[in-house]
Structure formats: structure tokens, C-alpha cells
Amino acid sequence: MPVWPDGKAADALRTIGEVGEALGLRQHVLRYWEDQFPMLKPLKRSGGRRYYRPEDIALVRRIDQLVHREGYTLRGARSVLESEGRNGKAAQPAILPAPDPAPTPAAIATERPPASERALRLLRMRARLIDALEG
Structure with missing residues (x-):
């Protein structure tokens, strides 16, 4: 099973801090994206602590690609993701090379x-x- 740079297995749950650091995103951006993208729903445990599953991380990577690399607005990115969901296109895998x-x-x-x-x-x-x- 592949291992992330943090030593955890690829299918392990990750905190918002771990995801933010691995993808080069600030935690407040990830929280804001939860409001803007209804399909992004990390697990929330007691005290509101977020845990991201591999499919959540893949979705965050796709949002980041659309917004920060392809120039989509948040509304446009949400529309693309909704369209991909209707077409049955799977999210990109959660592999984590160093941020560009x-x-x-x-x-x-x-x-x-x-x-x-x-x-x-x-x-x-x-x-x-x-x-x-x-x-």
C-alpha cells in the first residue's frame, strides 16, 4: 500500500492541517471550500475536528486544479464538478507529489x-x- 510523505498509509484519515500542508493550501481555504462545494464533506468528529478521507483529498486536489491552475471561478469549478459527477467521471487519485x-x-x-x-x-x-x- 502506498505511503504518504508523513508515513501514514494512503487510505488513512488525515486532519485539515495535514491535508493543507501536503497540498500547499491554508486551512481557512479548505473550510471555505466546504461551504462552496457541497460535495466536499470530510468527516467531523467531536469538537468539529475534520478528518479527510482519500476521496475527500482527491476532490480537494481537483478543486485546487480547477481554481488555481485552470482559472475557474468557484462557481465555475462547482459547475464542472457537478457535470463530472453526472457523467460518472471519477475524481483524480489522491497522490501527493510535492506542491508545484x-x-x-x-x-x-x-x-x-x-x-x-x-x-x-x-x-x-x-x-x-x-x-x-x-x-
């Missing part, structure tokens, strides 16, 4: 243009922000 480093402005400029003009505008704005922060 932030792309450089040059890398963003050479990526294939996204399907929508809005997503392209967002990528250009992101590249300008990265330039401003690094310059």
Missing part, C-alpha cells in the same frame, strides 16, 4: 492559452502581479 512551485512570469506567458478569454485575462493579471512582487 509558483510559475515564473515567463512560464505563464509560454503556456497554451486557456479555452476562455476570461481565464486568459486572469493569467495575464497573475503574471503582472508576480512581476510586481518580484520586481
Whole structure:
């Protein structure tokens, strides 16, 4: 059975802190996504402590991909996930390579243009922000 970098088995439950650290996401973002994506329902134990199952982690990875890498809005990402659910498409597996480093402005400029003009505008704005922060 595959093992995560934390030494736990791949099918073990993980806390919100473990998931956030492994995926490079802040805990408040994960809690907010629970409100925005009704299909994301980690187990909650006494005191409200969250435990993420492998399928929850796969869903979080998919949301992260849609929102942070493909430029979807939360509403758009939710629509894509609902559509995938209706079509029977399974969520991506919960494998955890190291989080991708932030792309450089040059890398963003050479990526294939996204399907929508809005997503392209967002990528250009992101590249300008990265330039401003690094310059």
C-alpha cells in the first residue's frame, strides 16, 4: 500500500492541517471550500475536528486544479464538478507529489492559452502581479 510523505498509509484519515500542508493550501481555504462545494464533506468528529478521507483529498486536489491552475471561478469549478459527477467521471487519485512551485512570469506567458478569454485575462493579471512582487 502506498505511503504518504508523513508515513501514514494512503487510505488513512488525515486532519485539515495535514491535508493543507501536503497540498500547499491554508486551512481557512479548505473550510471555505466546504461551504462552496457541497460535495466536499470530510468527516467531523467531536469538537468539529475534520478528518479527510482519500476521496475527500482527491476532490480537494481537483478543486485546487480547477481554481488555481485552470482559472475557474468557484462557481465555475462547482459547475464542472457537478457535470463530472453526472457523467460518472471519477475524481483524480489522491497522490501527493510535492506542491508545484509558483510559475515564473515567463512560464505563464509560454503556456497554451486557456479555452476562455476570461481565464486568459486572469493569467495575464497573475503574471503582472508576480512581476510586481518580484520586481
